Amino acid sequence: MKVFFLALIVALGGFLFGFDTAVISGAEKSIQQVWHLTSWEHGVTVSIALVGTVVGALLGGWPSERFGRRSTLFGIAALYLVSALGAALASQWGVFMLFRFVGGLGVGASSVTAPLYISELAPAESRGRLVALFQFNVVFGILVAYLSNYLLADIGPDAWRWMLGVQVVPAALFFGLLFLVPRSPRWLLRKGRVAEGLAFLERIDPDTAQQDARTILRAAKNAKSGSLWDPAYRRPLVLAALMAFFNQASGIDAIIYFAPRIFGMAGLGQSSALLSSAGIGLTNFVFTLLAMSVIDRFGRRTLMGIGSVGLVLTLALVARAFFAQQLGGLGVPLLLFGYIAFAFSQGAVLWVFVSEIFPAEVRTQGQVLGSLVHWLTATIIAFIFPYLSEQLGGGVTFGFFALMMVCQLLFVLFMMPETKGTTLEGDVVLMH
DSSP states (O other), X not given: OHHHHHHHHHHHHHHHHHHHHXXXXXXXXXXXXXXXXXXXXXXXXXXXXXXXXXXXXXXXXXXXXXXXXXXXXXXXXXXXXXHHHHXXXXXXXXXXXXXXXXXXXXXHHHHHHHHHHHHHHSOGGGHHHHHHHHHHHHHHHHHHHHHHHHHHTTSOTTHHHHHHHTTHHHHHHHHHHGGGOOOOHHHHHHTTOHHHHHHHHHHHOTTTHHHHHHHHHHHHHTOOOSOTTSGGGHHHHHHHHHHXXXXXXXXXXXXXXXXXXXXXXXXXXXXXXXXXXXXXHHHHHHHHHHHHHHHHHHOHHHHHHHHHHHHHHHHHHHHHHHHTTOOSTTHHHHHHHHHHHHHHHHHHHHHHHHHHSSOGGGHHHHHHHHHHHHHHHHHHHHHHHHHHHHHTHHHHHHHHHXXXXXXXXXXXXXXXXXXXXXXXXXXXXXXX
């Protein structure tokens, strides 16, 4: 219970990640009108936070390794606080962009540090479930953002400011609860602070603490190289990059960011579009909860295989509906709910898989790589989505996403190994 409680606190960084990602969906149309933005300017406005996530993911590994996971998490919480206040109170477009960028820094650094900390804390037999707490909180944050947007939509012309500003509350809570979180025992041991690291391992499991400490110290002593670009790490590097790329090539963040707009394209009114967006958040929440309960039982590869097949089918059917102009009723919304239900697989597996496939000496760098590719892809797709949907239509856009998921299915079938139950100290079959 102690480990679960600590993992849950750290996973609140995922809640803020999800909330910050989805909250813009309810505000983006108002923001476009307030500052009279063109479609390209609007794309930049929505994707600027994702530019911040790229930078945050790229730079987040350094403080995590230099100052520790816990200290970095405090900095991330502060970034979320500043971003929420600044974006809500911004009076100029440039100022708004700056604070959304700051929030993106927090999201990017969080995607590196939080799964890393939890994976180093968790026992092997429950690591998948505990690291998946991060993704669970991401989708919970998305759900709360959608519901918050729906409830605040009619309070007046400045509703969009309240939508963004309410994030101050969970950000402050996250900052306060971090005082209860200790440093990572694996980080302490690798930094030579053996007594502190061993003391915490004994709090987790006194029966295995001594053996775990010896294993961690031996792995640190025998580490071949501290560079991710060493040929010995080529295979996990490729696997992490492809996993992260396909996660975003499904269009998941574009759908989360622009859900009301997509439902509007499908013929729904503004209120129904916002409510349907909340339905996406609820579906995502329920199926991520399901993924958490089975990821350590069925494994990472099995979930990815099932999810990939479902994503191909649902995205292809959405594309067909747009091509055939069959947009009346609830057809497209229901198909997108089905899409989100299958997307639970890659959402739950991504951060677990990336945290498991690298040995200790390059784990932080590997997490940075996975996060960087993930956010670079997300930024590009979010930036071009408004233009593609306006110029090429929903059929071509969702057809492209379906094609990408065919490629993901091939990756799962022919390249992706199973990592369930592996240790974090470099004896994984990936290295051979």
